Amino acid sequence: MAQQADVLTEAKLQKKKDRNNTRLTIAIFLLPAILTYLVFILYPIFDTFVISLYRWNGISPTRTFVGLDNYTTLLQESRFWFAFRNNMYVVLLSIFVQIPLGLVMALVLFSKIKGKKILNVLFFLPYLMSTVAVGLLWIFMYDPVNGPVNRLFNLFGMQSVHWLAGGTSSLIAILIVIAWQFAPFYMILFRAAMVGIPEEHYESAEIDGASETQKFFYITLPSIMPTIVSSSILAVVGSLKTFAIFYVMTGGGSGISTDILGTFMYRQAFINFNMGYSSAIAAIMFIVALISVIIIQLIDYRRRNK
Numbered sequence: 001m002a003q004q005a006d007v008l009t010e011a012k013l014q015k016k017k018d019r020n021n022t023r024l025t026i027a028i029f030l031l032p033a034i035l036t037y038l039v040f041i042l043y044p045i046f047d048t049f050v051i052s053l054y055r056w057n058g059i060s061p062t063r064t065f066v067g068l069d070n071y072t073t074l075l076q077e078s079r080f081w082f083a084f085r086n087n088m089y090v091v092l093l094s095i096f097v098q099i100p101l102g103l104v105m106a107l108v109l110f111s112k113i114k115g116k117k118i119l120n121v122l123f124f125l126p127y128l129m130s131t132v133a134v135g136l137l138w139i140f141m142y143d144p145v146n147g148p149v150n151r152l153f154n155l156f157g158m159q160s161v162h163w164l165a166g167g168t169s170s171l172i173a174i175l176i177v178i179a180w181q182f183a184p185f186y187m188i189l190f191r192a193a194m195v196g197i198p199e200e201h202y203e204s205a206e207i208d209g210a211s212e213t214q215k216f217f218y219i220t221l222p223s224i225m226p227t228i229v230s231s232s233i234l235a236v237v238g239s240l241k242t243f244a245i246f247y248v249m250t251g252g253g254s255g256i257s258t259d260i261l262g263t264f265m266y267r268q269a270f271i272n273f274n275m276g277y278s279s280a281i282a283a284i285m286f287i288v289a290l291i292s293v294i295i296i297q298l299i300d301y302r303r304r305n306k
Contacts, residue, residue, distance in 0.1 A: 045286060052279035058269065063276075070280035080281070082256055083264040086171060090178065090242055090260065091292075094235035097179050099228065102186025107216070109187070110194045127184040135248030138177045139164065164250055170258045174249055178242070186231050193227040194220060229300045236292045240285050261285050 052070055054063040074080050105123050109116055126134065141149050142163035150160040163173040201219050210218070243262030250258045261281060269278035 048279045048282050048286070051276055052283045054276045056275045057273040058275035059273065066276065070277050071284075074277065074280050074284070079256060079259065080261075080264065083259045083261050086258065086260045087240055087242075089171065089175065090239040091236055093175050093179055094182070094239045095232055098183045099186050099231050099235060101179065101183040102188075102231070103190050103228075105183065105187040106190035106194060107220075109191055123187055124184045126181045127188075129181070131181070131244040132248050134177060134181050135245050138173075139249055142173055166257050168257065170250055174246060174258060177249070178245060181245070182238070186235075189227050189231055190224055193224040197223045225300075225303075229296060232296050233293050236296065237289050240289045240292075 051063075053065060053067055055066045055070075056063040109120055109123070113119075129137075141147050144150055144160050144162045144165075147163075149163070153160060161169055164170050197220065201223075202215060205215050205219060241262060242260065243266065246258055246260055246263055247266070251263075261284075265278045265281040265285075268274045268281065
């Protein structure tokens with residue numbers, strides 16, 4: 001009996017040792033990723049909030065602590081609210097245009113039509129191009145004299161529009177480009193989600209006499225709802241931090257008609273050398289994105305628990 005107890009104790013000790021070794025191995029493999037996340041994600045976010053409490057030009061070794069003055073000044077500045085409003089337009093475009101457009105393209109590719117491979121390439125091509133290349137391409141497309149868009153207008157007897165000269169037309173022109181470039185990204189997400197839906201569901205629906213519309217609303221849409229939620233989060237965060245396409249096409253210029261938080265922050269940081277103020281802009285962008293993600297998650301949580 002004593003010998004049996006010793007064997008059992010030894011087995012337990014060995015099992016505990018193996019478990020500890022496994023945990024150590026997991027920790028060793030996770031350490032580089034955790035360090036990378038801490039150094040390149042969490043620390044910059046923390047440092048941004050710290051710098052936002054100072055008046056600093058980004059070069060001088062000394063910084064002047066001003067507390068929340070940068071935030072109070074920022075929230076009272078009309079140009080900030082104008083840029084914020086333009087960012088909200090991008091967010092709305094992403095959620096109510098890009099995501100539905102991506103879903104429609106995914107449904108086309110998921111259907112039983114001919115030439116799906118060609119359509120797949122054509123649909124995804126805009127997303128493969130760099131943002132700078134897309135911006136330069138559409139600057140030519142919107143050219144008031146030789147641009148294909150205005151030539152098409154002239155063909156139907158309409159006058160040429162100076163799309164990027166300022167005003168509402170500049171913002172609309174860029175929003176069209178954003179939708180054109182990024183809708184294929186959501187198409188790929190939805191297409192991948194649809195492929196994962198068991199074919200038996202559709203076969204059962206066909207036996208029951210369900211139409212294509214009924215299949216979509218009762219099988220496809222509920223099955224890809226987690227992907228729609230994830231896409232909404234990506235759309236909101238991506239829209240709030242957008243910068244390149246606005247900078248390439250108008251330099252955030254055209255008066256202030258195409259100013260967004262990204263271009264506004266860029267000017268404050270690298271033209272006016274006001275790092276504290278620009279960090280306050282970045283901090284507010286982070287807070288707005290975080291609140292938006294929490295709201296989307298709460299809405300999805302309520303949907304799943306109905």
